[in-house]
Amino acid sequence: MPIPGPGYAITARVEAPASASAAGDLAVAVGRVGGVVTAYDVVEARTDAIVVDISCNALNETHADEITAALEALPGVSVRKVSDRTFLLHLGGKIEIQSKVSLRNRDDLSRAYTPGVARVCQAIAANPADARRLTIKRNTVAVVTDGSAVLGLGNLGAAAAMPVMEGKAALFKRFAGVDAWPVCLDTQDTEEIIRTVQILAPAYGGINLEDIAAPRCFEIERRLRELLDIPVFHDDQHGTAVVVLAALRNALRVVGKKFADVRVVVCGVGAAGSAIIRLLTSEQTADVLAVDVDGIVHRERAGMDANLVEIASITNAQNRSGSLADALVGADVFIGVSAPNLFGATEVATMADDAVVFALANPDPEIDPAVAHQHASVVATGRSDYPNQINNVLAFPGVFRGLLDAHARDITDAMLLAASAAIADVVAEPNPSFIVPSVFDTSVAPAVAEAVRAAAARAATEAGPTGRPA
Numbered sequence: 001m002p003i004p005g006p007g008y009a010i011t012a013r014v015e016a017p018a019s020a021s022a023a024g025d026l027a028v029a030v031g032r033v034g035g036v037v038t039a040y041d042v043v044e045a046r047t048d049a050i051v052v053d054i055s056c057n058a059l060n061e062t063h064a065d066e067i068t069a070a071l072e073a074l075p076g077v078s079v080r081k082v083s084d085r086t087f088l089l090h091l092g093g094k095i096e097i098q099s100k101v102s103l104r105n106r107d108d109l110s111r112a113y114t115p116g117v118a119r120v121c122q123a124i125a126a127n128p129a130d131a132r133r134l135t136i137k138r139n140t141v142a143v144v145t146d147g148s149a150v151l152g153l154g155n156l157g158a159a160a161a162m163p164v165m166e167g168k169a170a171l172f173k174r175f176a177g178v179d180a181w182p183v184c185l186d187t188q189d190t191e192e193i194i195r196t197v198q199i200l201a202p203a204y205g206g207i208n209l210e211d212i213a214a215p216r217c218f219e220i221e222r223r224l225r226e227l228l229d230i231p232v233f234h235d236d237q238h239g240t241a242v243v244v245l246a247a248l249r250n251a252l253r254v255v256g257k258k259f260a261d262v263r264v265v266v267c268g269v270g271a272a273g274s275a276i277i278r279l280l281t282s283e284q285t286a287d288v289l290a291v292d293v294d295g296i297v298h299r300e301r302a303g304m305d306a307n308l309v310e311i312a313s314i315t316n317a318q319n320r321s322g323s324l325a326d327a328l329v330g331a332d333v334f335i336g337v338s339a340p341n342l343f344g345a346t347e348v349a350t351m352a353d354d355a356v357v358f359a360l361a362n363p364d365p366e367i368d369p370a371v372a373h374q375h376a377s378v379v380a381t382g383r384s385d386y387p388n389q390i391n392n393v394l395a396f397p398g399v400f401r402g403l404l405d406a407h408a409r410d411i412t413d414a415m416l417l418a419a420s421a422a423i424a425d426v427v428a429e430p431n432p433s434f435i436v437p438s439v440f441d442t443s444v445a446p447a448v449a450e451a452v453r454a455a456a457a458r459a460a461t462e463a464g465p466t467g468r469p470a
Helices: 022-032 061-072 085-090 106-112 117-126 128-134 158-176 190-203 216-227 235-255 271-282 306-314 324-328 345-349 396-405 413-426 444-461
Strands: 005-017 036-045 049-058 078-084 140-145 179-184 206-209 232-234 263-267 287-292 333-336 356-359 378-381
Touching (some): 005 022, 005 036, 022 036, 022 049, 049 061, 140 158, 140 190, 158 179, 158 444, 190 216, 206 216, 206 396, 216 271, 235 271, 235 333, 235 396, 235 413, 263 271, 263 324, 287 306, 287 324, 396 413
Parallel strands (some): 206 232, 263 287, 263 333, 333 356
16 A cells, blocks of 8 residues: 655645644644644644644645644644645756856956857867867766656647656756756757757757657657667666566566566557667567557557567467456466556466566556555565655666766667676565666766666777767
8 A cells, every 4th residue: 555755745834732642642733634744844833823834744735634633623723834845856857057167257257258268169070089088978868858848748839848847857867967957949850950959969968768659659768779879868768678687587586587588578669668669679588479459469450550570570479369357367477557456366376486576657557556465476666655666766867977088979788788787686585575776876976877887888899980870
C-alpha cells in the first residue's frame, strides 16, 4: 500500500490553546487520518496559546486537505495557513547561473568582456574546435522538450514542462558537475523541433531530449544524430534502458539465471520500452516479447507503425500472439513501462520459478509490489518508497560527464552497455532488496563516466574521417 511521502508534504501554521497536551493532540489528529508528522516547530508561545508549524507527509492533495480538516476539528485550534512544501521549493525556479570568474575591477572586466573577449572570439572563428576549450560548450547540455509527454501526465505543453527540465538540470549539476539548461520549445512539429535544436546546438556539448512523445521522439533523435556533431541522448529511451539493464544484470545474478537463458516480457513499447528491448537484444537475451495495448507484438499483426514493425523483427522468436497474461506464462522476467494495475498475483504465479518483476509505471506500478512478492523472487519499481528504485538519475549525469570529457561526437550502444555494466558493478553483492545502488551513492556517476569515456575512446580509434564510427 502507498505510504505518505515528501512529494505531498505540507506545513500547517496552527494556533492552539496552551496546554501540556497540545503537541500530542496535534500529532494524534494528524496520525488519526493517516498523515505522518515530520517536524514540529514552535513559532510563538503565550500564556493562553501557542502557534506552531507542524509539517506532515500526505498521500495526495486530497489527503493533505483531510489532515488540515483534522487539525481544525480540534477544540480551540485554528489553522492560519497551509503551505505546500513542494510548491515552496519551486518558487522562482530551482536553478540559476553563476559566474565562474571574479569581476572585481576594470582589469577583470577588460579580460572577461570587452576588449579582451574579442581576441577569444577571433581565435574560435579561426579554429571552431576551440569552442570546446574556451567556452561553456565543454561542460554544457541542453535539456530539450516540447512538453508532449511530461512524466506520466501527458501533453502539458512547453511551459508546464519547465519544472521537470529545471529538476533535470539540477540533477546534472548535483551528481556530475554538468551545466545543463532547460530548452522548452513551444512547438510539437517534428521539423520545427529538429531545425531549432540544430541551430542552437553550437552552444552545447550535448543534447538531452526529454518528455517528447513517441513515435515522434524516434525520428527527432535519429535525425539530430545525423545532423549534429555532438551526442544526442533521449533520456526517456536510453537513460531508462541503461538503468533497467543494470538492475536486470544484478537481478539475474540473484536468481542464478543468464540473459541467454531467459524470456523477458516488456510491457509498453513507447520510448522507454523500445530502447529497453534494443539493449536486451544487444545482450543476446534468449527471447523478448513486446506487449502493448493491443497485446503481444508479432510480425503478422496489422496496423503497426514503423517502430513496432522494427520491434516485431527483433523479438518474439516463436511469433506468438495473445494478451499480456498469455505473454507472462513461463516468462522469467517482466519489465513494465506502461500503465498502472495491469495484472495481479494470479498472472505472476504463471511465470517461471524465481521470476523477476520490474513494475516501473509511475506513480502507480503495473502490479502492487507486495502482491508481486507473493510469487516473484526480485521486485523493483520506479518509486522511492520501495526497495530497488530504478531511477534514470543513476545513468544520465555520468553518461554525459563521460561524453563531455571525451569530447564525443556521438553516442553508441557500446557506450550505453558500458554505462549499464558500471552501474551494476557498483553493487558488489546484490540481493533481492538491493540490485541497484542508491541515487545518492557518490561512486555511481564517476564509475559511469569512466566507463563511457573508455568506450568513447575505443570508438574514436575505430572512427572514420568524420569522427563517427566507420
